[in-house]
Amino acid sequence: MAPVVHGFDWPDRFVVGTIGDPGERTFYLQAKAGREVVSVALEKQQSAQLAAGIDHILDELRAQDGNPYHVPADMPEELRDDEPLDGPVLEQFRVGTMTLGWDPSTSQIVIEAMPITTIDDEDEDGLDEEPEPDELLVVRIPVGSARAFALRTREVVAAGRPLCPLCGSPMSPDRPHECRLPDDQP
Template sequence: MSTVDLGDVDRFTVAALGPVGQRTFLLQCRSEQTVLTLKVEKQQVAVLAEYLGRLLRDLPRPGHLPEDLEVEEPVEPHWVVGTMGVSYDAELDRIVLIAEELVPEDEEGDAARFTVTREQAAAFAVRATRLVEAGRPPCPLCGGPIDPSGHACPRTNGHRPPTN
């Protein structure tokens, strides 16, 4: 497994490209001249945002949050994220993130390690939560996404599908 260690990043953000229901989620960070763009699933974004929010609640309040969170070129992902790990380094006052490439079980993929400030993590969590919530609402019965045209909920056996 080859690991890219970006250290402290200058920028850490998330984006959702495309129409609702067909969006591609991207996690992006920049360290000096290196821009790393990774494809992630919506659920991964939601879980990461929630986890960062919980982690930040137990730490000193962040200062001013970064505002320029638009993704930059290149937006073509380097690879797809399979797993992510998050920890807090109290000595450096940094949140450490490790993203590992999604690969078949018998293969080794790439990994990226980078650290973010509490402010960057908070801004990411806010932006990520807004992006996730802007998508299709979940079905109250099965939790699956409801398209504008409705959805055939497996919990109703196809009868009276919930609508948006």
């Protein structure tokens, strides 16, 4: 059976946001067009990698002779979105795999998010094949919106618990942090 595709071409809003306190936050990727809102849960690291991947694609395109796609170096200020997630946040699925691409025909970044899939132990025929997801989120955004998305995502990721300057692990305000320096440090 074909997967249910939650498709957003030129969405009204596309953001990463969180619910919860630092150290206990749940990250969401949320797309909105009109009254339709789809929220999928993802990991903090997935959010950071998505922002980095978008910036990498845009920087590569910008470096092309003549910047043929008119990729901005920075985020256009009018596209900044600091608002919280649209509520109520109803998790459609938890993201397992994401793909990121560029569509030159529309000058858009294309993000696909697929749910975590499990392989049925009884299905021995398809051991080498990835199971087809039941659902798929596909979002297409123009370059300015992509810059704004990446900036917001980096800020959301950075707003978590502070990192220990010695070991780099997150520090919690409600319990003491004990770290060990690497063996080669005094």
